[in-house]
Amino acid sequence: MENNKEQLLKEDAWIGCHDCDLLNEIEALPEDCEAHCSRCKALLFRSRSNSISDSLALSLAGLILFIPANIYPIMSLQVLGQSKSGTLLAGAVKLYTGGLEMVGVLILLTSIVIPLFKLLMLLYVLLPLQLGVRLLGMVPTFRIFQKLNAWGMLEVYMLGILVAIIKLGDLATVIAGTGLYAFVALLLVTVCLSAALDERVVWQRLEAMNA
Amino acid sequence: MLCHDCHKLVRVDAVSEKEAACPRCGASVHRRKPNSLTRTWALVITGLILIIPANVYPIMTIQHFGQSIPSTIMSGVIEFLKAEMYPIAILIFFASIAVPLMKLIGLIVLLLSVQFKWRIKRKEKTMAYRAIEVIGRWSMLDMFVISLLVALVKLGSVATITAGVGATAFAGVVVVTMLAAMSFDPRLLWDNHQNKKK
Numbered sequence: 152m153e154n155n156k157e158q159l160l161k162e163d164a165w166i167g168c169h170d171c172d173l174l175n176e177i178e179a180l181p182e183d184c185e186a187h188c189s190r191c192k193a194l195l196f197r198s199r200s201n202s203i204s205d206s207l208a209l210s211l212a213g214l215i216l217f218i219p220a221n222i223y224p225i226m227s228l229q230v231l232g233q234s235k236s237g238t239l240l241a242g243a244v245k246l247y248t249g250g251l252e253m254v255g256v257l258i259l260l261t262s263i264v265i266p267l268f269k270l271l272m273l274l275y276v277l278l279p280l281q282l283g284v285r286l287l288g289m290v291p292t293f294r295i296f297q298k299l300n301a302w303g304m305l306e307v308y309m310l311g312i313l314v315a316i317i318k319l320g321d322l323a324t325v326i327a328g329t330g331l332y333a334f335v336a337l338l339l340v341t342v343c344l345s346a347a348l349d350e351r352v353v354w355q356r357l358e359a360m361n362a
Numbered sequence: 363m364l365c366h367d368c369h370k371l372v373r374v375d376a377v378s379e380k381e382a383a384c385p386r387c388g389a390s391v392h393r394r395k396p397n398s399l400t401r402t403w404a405l406v407i408t409g410l411i412l413i414i415p416a417n418v419y420p421i422m423t424i425q426h427f428g429q430s431i432p433s434t435i436m437s438g439v440i441e442f443l444k445a446e447m448y449p450i451a452i453l454i455f456f457a458s459i460a461v462p463l464m465k466l467i468g469l470i471v472l473l474l475s476v477q478f479k480w481r482i483k484r485k486e487k488t489m490a491y492r493a494i495e496v497i498g499r500w501s502m503l504d505m506f507v508i509s510l511l512v513a514l515v516k517l518g519s520v521a522t523i524t525a526g527v528g529a530t531a532f533a534g535v536v537v538v539t540m541l542a543a544m545s546f547d548p549r550l551l552w553d554n555h556q557n558k559k560k
Contacts, residue, residue, distance in 0.1 A: 291387075
């Protein structure tokens, strides 16, 4: 009886629901499955196989793709003999110099800075974990990564590109640039990365490392 | 208690509650997000105020052969309707007008239901909150479209597009509504029901 009670009170046997605060008992999950709160059906956690190694590979791929996606122009516009092309950065800069500093900064952050930092931060946390090394500040870095997660808006930018192409298609000839292909690849990598990353495993490893 | 950042269950005594820190990640731990209702209200009201200039002032101006044509969010939608590109018109309307409004109204309803203990089905409230959380970032759509148009359409007097004040107000609405959804603690929705059961 006493042993049972002790087992029940052990912290790691339970997980609290983030949305409704119900304590759910943890069962071991088979790989690549999801666990939902019994009361409000919120997603509690997913178990993903090889989360850390997969996420690491994807982060590196993302970082490599980041460079051409930003250096090469996304698309060019041709009208009446005149031609104008733009990179991801160009839009933000033009808004900034055009007097709308805040919008320019916001676009810069959500489409370039934050996605880049997310990849870098993830690399900083995952690579040492994979190698079994301990670096300074891994825990705060991962915390900041989690908070920034919602603010990287590459998919929204992608849809924006499509809408812009359609809107401009009438006026002029639109030509896709090299940057666009790199950008699409980067987007796919980001999406796969959010599917592959299992935050629970990362936190458990971080905890084990610091113990 | 549940740590916000790393979701670890932390055992805390009532005595040390005010300054408890998560042993795994160092975040401060509370039963509910502190001042959640106040902060969310402040942000929602800011959003409501900003949504007016966002729609009244032009978000961009098209200069076409000497003519300056200002364009608000709504006129952008109407343009697509006139060109019979209905799916895009609906998309822009949805992302730039419907979504911000629905987020604000949704949050107001959730806030009021917590404060006045309305009897709305728990499941619906939770789903509403989740929808608000997920859909928020997509309002940024029009902002990205503008940034691309402004960068590309710089062809002298043939056609030049510049961005307007409405864009700043609209960007403000998007940011503020996202922050509002993040500052609202969804567990408050369940608290009322818990007390009623007892």
